[in-house]
Amino acid sequence: MALERLFRRRKPTGAGRDVPELWTKCPACEAQIYKKDLEANWLVCPKCGHHLRLPVEKRVALLADEETFERTTGQVVPADPLEFVDTEPYRERLERYQAKTGRPDAILGGRCAIEGVPTVLLVMDYAFAGGSMGTVVGEEIARGAELAAREGRALVIVAASGGARMQEAALSLMQMAKTTMALERLWERRLPYVSILTDPTTGGVTASFAALADVIIAEPGALIGFAGPRVIKQTIRQDLPEGFQRAEFLLKHGMVDQVVDRRKQKAAVAAVLRHLHPGVKRGA
DSSP states (O other): OHHHHHOOOOOOGGGGGOOOOEEOOOOTOOEEEEHHHHHTTTTOTTTOBBBBBOOOHHHHHHSOOOOOOEEOOOSSSOOOTTTSSSSBBBBHHHHHHHHHHHHSSSSEEEEEEETTTEEEEEEEEEGGGGBBBBBHHHHHHHHHHHHHHHTOOOEEEEEOOSSSOGGHHHHHHHHHHHHHHHHHHHHTTTTOOOEEEEEEEEEEHHHHHHGGGGGEEETTTTTBBBSOOHHHHHHHHHHTTTTTBHHHHHHHTTTTEOOOOOOHHHHHHHHHHHHHHTOOTTTO
16 A cells, blocks of 8 residues: 555646646647657657647747847837727737737748848748738838848748738738739849748738749648638539648649748758849859
């Protein structure tokens, strides 16, 4: 009996309740993964290769050369001109997301170098209102494109979004035209723009700047499309091909140029930028 009591599991008490979970389950293959191993692998399952969603700060660390990132976003803050209320006031919803993420809206960006190529890198944050594009996201993307054109830099945008932000109504839809027009300045100077589509990239983001790059790279298994599968099926009243909105299907049908494992993306992006940037010597 004494030996049984010695090995009996006890419930944690006091400070023991705050011990973090050391293991997590892959949502695809359900393998148990040591969290530190998963983080060291850029949140790619080492068993099946499933790409979990990567926080924006880690995305910057993945792509930008060490100690080159200089943030330029964060000076523009969202407003609530429509005084929108659904299940809660939009202003309160914004405050909650801002407290959660530590940034004013769903994007982080700045100057950096990618394997030595001067670049403006913009990363959408799905943790902030599902990465939805409102007036601030549209403005930051336009400013980023203009900054790249002004300074002779490449532009790389990592998309992760549920689409336009409904709480800003028509104001959010206007960002589709605004971001598209800002890209014209890059094209006039023949500066490269690479779009990286991650899970998910949908709605007005897919229908505007995310699909207008010189080279479009997608992550394995990423959901990419305009409307959701259920909406499309109800509209056309037909069964849809299996996986028709996944990166691999879109690669096969010409919507994306490459499907690249996250761990190899920096090298893939850098190769494109070196080839297309007019200020970079070939073979450098």
